[in-house]
Amino acid sequence: MNKVAALVLAAGKGTRMKSRLPKVLHKVGGKAMVERVLDTVNAVGVDRSVVIVGFGGEEVRAYLGDRCEYVTQAEQKGTGHAVREAKPVLGDFDGTIVLMCGDTPLVTEDTIKALLNEHTTTGAAATVLTAHMENPTGYGRIIRDEEGKVLRIVEQKDGTPDELAVQEINTGMYAFDSQKLWPCLAQLSDDNAQGELYITDVVGILVNAGERVSAYMTMDEDESLGVNSRVQLAEAERILRNRKLRELMDAGVTIIDPATTYVAPEVVVGSDTILHPGTILEGNTVIGKECEIGPHTRFTNVTVGDNNVIHFTYAHDCEIKNGTDIGPYVHLRPNTVIGDKVHIGNFVEVKNSIVGEGTKFPHLSYIGDSDVGGGVNIGCGTITVNYDGKIKHRTRIDDGAFVGCNTNLVAPVHVGSYSYIGAGSTITKDVPDKALAVGRARQMIKENWVTDDTFKKK
Structure with missing residues (x-):
């Protein structure tokens, strides 16, 4: 395959979002939409990734960092104008430019691969990603000739009644021969209903020049969803979540109520694990086999081993090993490692601590900045007093120690084994x-401290 560069359109304000935040930074499945698009094209294996920024460009740059190159579209004059602004960066690139929209987080790696394969196989100057839609209102239509060849793309505001009856829509994603793209961009005109330069007009220009334009139709119209409002954002979230839940159930995970279970696309869950209602699994969370998670449990970037029962728990940036029993109303904070067969009961918080095998925190305790050995019993109401107002100190509790109820361990302090x-x-x-x-x-x-006069005073 020729070299491939991804060009991602992310300059628009998204006025219908009614947000200070650039539209493409709104999150779907825990990641900004533009990040999801970048993840997809990078998974395909592109040689370069370029993001066109405009409104809120500094915020987009700050969010994405050095994951891509950038082009600034100072004035938003349409998609064709945006692509034309990238010529100083990609004008010398010899290969295929795959054009993506930063607000289409549902497009998949497999679909982009298929688009590029169609483009290469047919030797086309341009290949359009299309979809069939029962209600295509708002989308550009693919106009073909009697032989089925692509002639042009007509935008909703410019179409005739016959053209708008077409149900094959333009998703806004394309593959272009880079050397044939730039001359077409110079021929674009803003003589249309919106007074903008349309990238869609490149298709007609290429056809009129005798070039081949191909199309690849995705079988999943959801992939074409562009998010322009909070309603569409919620719809994209629902679709992405349902994809993931179906994937997990097909792989042997039991989900009691998919309508109330939220799992991010990057999360891994082992077979025979049960997810109860109200479970939220985010970020790079990994759940092992034969666990029972929830109800009402939220994990963010948590690694969980096998055979754990965890409910009514919030955990983030920590690790839980095997065979634990945790909850209800437990908070596990960053840099915590919970060892095998640990029991943590109600109203316990653990932060930046290592907890050994078989240890028990039955209830109502705070364990912070601590190294706790195996087989330790922490009595109800135990607190590690880790902060002196300037520095947080560590507490060390060795194997087999028994800490009685309502104990304050003022760090730095060391409790010996079997004490x-x-x-x-x-x-x-x-x-x-x-x-x-x-x-x-x-x-x-x-004695006799309370007298009759004491009650009279009350």
Whole structure:
């Protein structure tokens, strides 16, 4: 295959979004739309990726970083004008330019590969990605001759009644022979209903010049959805989510209620895992086999092993190993690693901590910046006091330690292996192995402190 460059249109404001944010930075499935398009073309294996920015261009550049090259379209005068602005960057590129829209996050890698294959096989100067749509209102129509050859593309505002009756629509995605594209762009005219330079007019120019224009029709019209409003954004989100849920169910994952389960496209879930209603799996989350997740559990960038039961839990940027029992109402924060067979009960928060095998945090505890060994029991109400106002210190609790209820461990502090801490203690000094530590204030009793006068005052 010839070299391929991707050119992504991302300059529009998207006025119907009614947003300060550039349209292409609105997220679908947890990623900005333009990022999803870039991911797709990069998965195809393009040699170069160029994004045309305009409204909010600095924000788009900041979001995408060095993943691509950039062209600025200072004035938005149509799609043809946008592509023409890329000539200083791609004018010397010899190969195929695949033109993408930054607001079409549903197009797939397989479809772009098929488009490029059609383009190469037919030796066309241009190949249009099309779709059949029952209600094509708003889309450009593909006009063919009696033999089925592509003649031109007619925009909605410029079409005749017969042309607008056509149900084969232009998705706005194309493959162009780079050397034949640039001369056509110089011939574009803004003599149309919108007073803009249309990239669609390149098709007619090529046909009139005797060049071949091909078309590849995707069988999934959803791929053509361009997001121009919040309603369409929600629709794209629904379609992407349903694709992923179907993929997971086909691979052996049980999803109790797909209507209330949200899984990002990049998430991996092992077979025989059950996802209960209200489960949200985001980012680069990986769930192992034979887990039971949810209800009402949210994971963002979490790695989970096998045979875990986790419900009513929020976890992000952390790891949970195998055979754990977690929830309800648990918060696992970044840089936490929960070892095998750990039990974490209700109302527990763990942050930046390593927890060893078989340890138990039954309820109502905060464990932060800690290294906790295996077989440790943390009593109800235990707090690691990790912050002195300037620095966060670590707490170390060795294997087999038993920490009584309502204990404060004032870091930095080390609790030795198989040691015991009495309930209600505040521990400020290291506890040796197998020792008993009690750090309570002395109890005082004043008998007959309450008198009849005490009640009269109330």
